[in-house]
Amino acid sequence: MQTTKFFGTIRAALQPRSIVPSSFSALLPGLLQVRTATKRGGGTTKNHGSSPGQRLGLKKFSDQYVIPGNIIIRQRGTQFHPGQHVRMGRDHTIYADVPGFVRFYRMKQGRKERRFVGVVLERGEKLPRDEATLGRSRYFGHVELNGVDTAAPSPL
Numbered sequence: 001m002q003t004t005k006f007f008g009t010i011r012a013a014l015q016p017r018s019i020v021p022s023s024f025s026a027l028l029p030g031l032l033q034v035r036t037a038t039k040r041g042g043g044t045t046k047n048h049g050s051s052p053g054q055r056l057g058l059k060k061f062s063d064q065y066v067i068p069g070n071i072i073i074r075q076r077g078t079q080f081h082p083g084q085h086v087r088m089g090r091d092h093t094i095y096a097d098v099p100g101f102v103r104f105y106r107m108k109q110g111r112k113e114r115r116f117v118g119v120v121l122e123r124g125e126k127l128p129r130d131e132a133t134l135g136r137s138r139y140f141g142h143v144e145l146n147g148v149d150t151a152a153p154s155p156l
Helices: 002-014 023-027
Strands: 071-074 086-088 094-096 100-109 112-120
Touching (some): 071 112, 086 112
Antiparallel strands (some): 086 094, 100 112
């Protein structure tokens, strides 16, 4: 008899009790409904998701005419390397050094094949230039070398 009394007190202690009795708990005394969080509380992203782009990429395409100072490529790191008649800024921006036409080409350097961008002075030229047969490509700004006649005397 003591064992039943012992188990009866344990059973009574383990039964859930609510502070406010309801008609539902009176009908089903063994069940008690508890609402728990089904989702973790996350932070808000209302004002943090839409940062503007950095406007990187190609600005001038192959065979497009450029003047000195025109930006050809804006990039992070050296995806493209500077070739003939172009320079690289401190933020890796490649810009034209002379007026001409943009050319993109690939060259093997060591074990890697690198992409280069350059400017040619005439539309039909190809890069990389074979300097052994064609010589170096030179740009003389503001000097008309072909139109100057050195044999004719000066009018002054």
